[in-house]
Amino acid sequence: MYQYSLETPQEGFVDITGQVQKAVRDSGINEGTALVFVPHTTAAVTINENADPDVLHDLRLALTELTPKLPYRHGEGNSPAHLKSSLFGCSQLVPIVNGKLALGTWQGIYFCEFDGPRRRNFQVVVQGR
Template identity: 50%
Template sequence: MGADTIRVTTSSRSVAVDITQAVAAKVRERKVSDGLCVVYVPHTTAGVTINEGADPAVMEDVMNTLNAMVPWRGPYKHMEGNSAAHIKTSLVGSSVQVLVEKGQLQLGTWQRIFLCEFDGPRTRKVRIALIPGSSPEAV
C-alpha cells in the first residue's frame, strides 16, 4: 500500500499545527479497519509529535521550551543559518505511529498529532502510510 501526502502551510517560524483530522481523513479514505498508521515528515527542519490537544497552551509551552533550549542564534557552524531548526527536529523526531482499530485512530483522550514547524513559514509535506493488520485467520 502506498503512502498518501497531505500539505500543511505554516504561518510562522515556529509553530505546532494540529493535523489529526487530516490524518484521520486519510484513514477513512483508505478504508483501513485495523492496522497501523505511520505519519512521516520528510523535512530536516520540521517534525511530528503526539501530545495534548485539548489545551492549546500545552503545545505552546512545548514550542516555547524548545525555543528556549535551542535558541535561533548560537555558535552554530551550519552556514544556512537554521541550525536551531535542525536540532529541534532531531529532538522531536520525524515520525509517529498510531494504531488503527475499527477504522479509527486509537489516540488517547487528549492526544492529537502535531506537525512542528521550526523554520517557517513554509508549505510542508506530511506522508501517511497505512499498514493493514493481519486477520485473525492469518495469525
C-alpha cells in the first residue's frame, strides 16, 4: 500500500493522477488494478475530465445546489460536506494496462475536498501481475 498526504483548499478538487501513476510504476505491476481510497468522511475521490477546468467549476456549482443549507442536526455544521462525500464515494478502482493507468484521454483522478483546508491522506493499493 502507498500512502500520500496533501494540503487541500477550503473546497475543491486536487489532481492526484500523478501520485497514483507513481504508485503503479513503483509497484512494478504491469496488468491489474489500482484502488484509490480516501479515509475521510468529508472528502472523496472521483475520476473526471482533466482538460477543461470549467468542468471542475461546474461540479462545485452543482454540488452546492444539491446540498443546500438546511436545518441539519449534525453539531459540527459540516453536513453538506458529509453529503458530498457520500455522493462521490471514498474509492475508485482503475485498470492497469502495460504498467500504466488505463484512463480515458481526458480523464484524471481527483481528491475531492469538501471541508477544508486540511492536511488529508489517501491510499493506493496496486494489485496484479
